[in-house]
Amino acid sequence: MYYRYVIKELRHRSNRTLVNVFGIAVGIALFVSISAVSTAYKTAASRPFKNIGADLIVQRAEKQQDQPDKRIKSMRGIRLPFSNQLFEAQDLLALQRIEGIDATTHALLLWEFAENGFRTIMGVDAGQSSLGAGKVRDWVKQGRFPEKPDEIALEKHFAKFQKIKPGDTFQISGHTFTIVGIIEIKEGAQVAAANIYMPLGIARMLLARKPDAMNLIYLRLNDPSMLNQVKSQLAAQIKGASISSSDSFLELMGGVSMISEKFSLIASMVALLGAVSLIMKTMIANLVERSHEIGILKAVGWTHQEIQKQLTAEAFVQTLAGGLLGILVGYFISFLLGFLSITIPIPWELNPVPAMAKQAQAASQIVRLPVSVSLPLAATAMGLSVIIGCVIGYVTGRRTSKMKPVDILRQL
């Protein structure tokens, strides 16, 4: 490789070099930032699930009451949420027949309509702290997680609103509980959010229906790419089940997220192709301008392959510089976009709060767009730059193969 010649050529034709470098930098910057934003939306949408370590949540909504005499007469007391009816024993057996499930845990979500207000209660499986609602055990901010039958923990904002603290007592459905901890829900983990947390057994006791009652099943898969496959199996095996994944959030987010989801690759490629056509055009114009030089090289004994190597090296250096600059600019754009906040709405079946409650609005959480330029993305961008450089070198080199030294020199 004739580095000295490459560098001198690029320096001498600095305007053209800068146009090429900036052209490719713009294309790469757009590719990086569009891809980063697209990934950020997916990350934001997957955060509620990721934070609780689950890939899927299975629920069963209340069936429509056809008979007027069976309609609810009063909402007062402990109730099952409309979207979280109890699972049957055969449902759990069905789960065992489904392939691709790595871990399963369950919880019992309850509503209490008391005289002094509405509250949500989550009965947490004490044996499983790495999955589902059990993750809240890791988020105890003050005190500890309840262990005894008369102990509960409160969500931070609820405790603040109620002006109660650890050591105080709290009444639920006529029972008195001691508050032993305050829990701070991790950003974006609304699917595990409740006002009150207690061991699963105590929640079952409050519901007073079945000793093994549960209405939320959290699943972790062996391989997240099997998501749709497992979803289909679940739908077939558990009749009436509502199955949610991060896709459910992405669908609700709509707008830009859907656009970037569907078109990010195309948009990135269009941006890159624009840059490639620009650099190709300038390189070919450059080739015409340098035909004299190519004639000299051929006359003094350079082979076609050696000239192609030289031109490829020049294109390579420019695209490499453009790629690096593009990644830096893309990183900067992504950094700025990271200051944007987006709303992650919760699908109604995952919303722990009834639609008529004032707190329902809180279920739509505003989070910072988690934009970041990952190493694989930067490597892909760099790889694309290199490929573009090689393609341009090849195309321009092919053109030189048709040039004969004497034809070029005769024109001078």
Added chain:
Amino acid sequence: MNNHHIISATDLNKDFDSLQVVKGVNLDVNKGEFVAIVGKSGSGKTTLLSLLSGLERPSSGRVILDGRDITDSSENELALFRRDTVGFVFQSFHLIPTLSAWENVALPLFPVKISAEKRRERALELLRQMEMEHRAEHRPSTLSGGEKQRVAIARALINNPKIVFADEPTGNLDSATTDAILEILKCLHADNGLSLVMVTHDLDLAESSDRIIRMQDGEVLS
């Protein structure tokens, strides 16, 4: 062709569409011989030089250069052959504007696998012979016509060629510089035994050669 010939051309013809530029040329050049090809503008002398040096392919006939029939060689084979065997000096110098004088001299060696240090040393040595060492780092745009041609001659010699083809080497130079360049070419021929084929329209210049070949309308007259 015998072993004394560096070039042997047989029944050489070159057509451009319907125009016959070189017509049935038979020509031998001996090793170490200085041959001048003279003729008016359009007589076909530059085309003949291109055919003899392998820059151009004949429409018919054969060229044997340094014992090798180059008539049917591929472009790449010709390029490598030129690199190893032939040096060129052009009327318009044909230097690369982005490279310094010594880098222009070393240009034919850029693709050759030798160390950068040796390449530079060899280029500087030739520039010294041309009394141009002090201008080694200068770019062509800062050199005079005579200096450019000295650099071009040094470039023609970098690969230790067996023959140098010079196409109107003094065509763009004033008379004083012409004399100096001619002196260099004569020295190269006399001291190193280099074969030299020079195209010129200047008969005085041609007088310095061992043999003059006259061309008219594409044909060799003598």
